Amino acid sequence: MRDVLVQVGAISKVSSSYIFLDGLGNAVFYFLPIFLAIASAQVFKATPFLAAATAAFLLYPNIVNMYEWANNVGWNLTLFGAIPITYAKYPSSVLPIILIVFVQSKVEPILKKIIPDLLMSILFPVLTLFITCISGIIILGPIGTWIGDGLAAGITWLNNTVSWLVPTVVGALSPFLVITGSHYSLFPVATQNLAQLGYDTVLIPGMMASNMALAGVSFAVAIRSKQKMYKSYSASAGITSFFGISQSSLYGNAIPLKKPLYASIIGGGVGGFYAGITAIKARSFVTPGLLALVGFSSDTGNIINAILTCVISFAATFALTIILGFEEPDAATVAELTGQAISEEDTAEVQKAAEEARVAASEAEVTAAEIGYEAEKVTITSGATQLGQDLGLTEKEEQSADKPDVEE
Numbered sequence: 001m002r003d004v005l006v007q008v009g010a011i012s013k014v015s016s017s018y019i020f021l022d023g024l025g026n027a028v029f030y031f032l033p034i035f036l037a038i039a040s041a042q043v044f045k046a047t048p049f050l051a052a053a054t055a056a057f058l059l060y061p062n063i064v065n066m067y068e069w070a071n072n073v074g075w076n077l078t079l080f081g082a083i084p085i086t087y088a089k090y091p092s093s094v095l096p097i098i099l100i101v102f103v104q105s106k107v108e109p110i111l112k113k114i115i116p117d118l119l120m121s122i123l124f125p126v127l128t129l130f131i132t133c134i135s136g137i138i139i140l141g142p143i144g145t146w147i148g149d150g151l152a153a154g155i156t157w158l159n160n161t162v163s164w165l166v167p168t169v170v171g172a173l174s175p176f177l178v179i180t181g182s183h184y185s186l187f188p189v190a191t192q193n194l195a196q197l198g199y200d201t202v203l204i205p206g207m208m209a210s211n212m213a214l215a216g217v218s219f220a221v222a223i224r225s226k227q228k229m230y231k232s233y234s235a236s237a238g239i240t241s242f243f244g245i246s247q248s249s250l251y252g253n254a255i256p257l258k259k260p261l262y263a264s265i266i267g268g269g270v271g272g273f274y275a276g277i278t279a280i281k282a283r284s285f286v287t288p289g290l291l292a293l294v295g296f297s298s299d300t301g302n303i304i305n306a307i308l309t310c311v312i313s314f315a316a317t318f319a320l321t322i323i324l325g326f327e328e329p330d331a332a333t334v335a336e337l338t339g340q341a342i343s344e345e346d347t348a349e350v351q352k353a354a355e356e357a358r359v360a361a362s363e364a365e366v367t368a369a370e371i372g373y374e375a376e377k378v379t380i381t382s383g384a385t386q387l388g389q390d391l392g393l394t395e396k397e398e399q400s401a402d403k404p405d406v407e408e
Helices: 002-007 016-030 032-044 048-058 061-073 095-114 117-161 165-180 182-196 204-224 228-242 247-257 259-277 290-296 300-324 331-338 344-390
Strands: 077-079 083-085
Touching (some): 016 032, 032 048, 032 095, 061 077, 083 117, 095 117, 095 182, 117 182, 165 182, 165 204, 165 247, 165 259, 204 247, 204 259, 204 290, 228 247, 247 259, 259 300, 290 300
Antiparallel strands (some): 077 083
């Protein structure tokens, strides 16, 4: 929004409005370690408020300013006059706080075992904060910073040498990443890029191409489908994919119909390839759909190429889906895919069949009980007769004359 208003001349970069809008867009990224601390604490089973307090310590203005000043003048920071402190930039960082909270999750159980219950409420938070904060600025924070710098250097190298590779792969394989949930593993990478480089070329461009490709699938299916229910569902799925929510297109169109899935892989890959060779850069972390174009508006060439990426992905996949065709599912499958309720007639038939099955089961149960009763009756009668004969109360039946004896 800030960049759009600047481009149209509504505000100036030296105005207070620009500063307010800049803060609105960047405040979340500046304090990102606090949000990551809370989320990481939930994953690692640590205390969220203590994790957030550790992140707040790293972002404390006096500490941040001291780091910057020491780095600029070449002064070596130390703790207690003996322990060296390595320079690190913690605002907008990702990996340092994740490592610190992970260690916190290992420290807390140990402290809970050794601290007496009487002093738990006092010593536990104090010792946890002391250990995590001190180990953070001495060891964990610098390690996380070095890893982040290495990752940023790797991304920069890819952008300078094979800029088309990552967006192409992400654009083509995003459907499988979403199916397996692996796309979440790219979120920290994108966030790290935005924090250190100021832009992302790994996640957002490729996934935007993939979402536009899935939108092309859904609109092509909506045009070619003969069932009104499936047409309506597919058109709706295509609209949501335009805005970056493509699960309906993926699970309702692409995967069940198979050929449209292949078309989306090709179309997403082609769009991602164009995004890569034109080196479009996302300046903000937004859902990769049409609304994400705002994040590409840093300059005219970037936004134009981002729009062309969307057009290429959509058009290529739409055309391929029409050309390759697909086998339309039957009404029952459509109802299952779309989650639509069945008609009243079908409901009545199902209820009638269920009632008939219930009556048949009841009759079978009665018949089985009668057969069991008769069998039990015969068994009891036979046993009583045999017992009477053995006790001499009744005469044994004479063997039939025409039946020969078994033994001579």
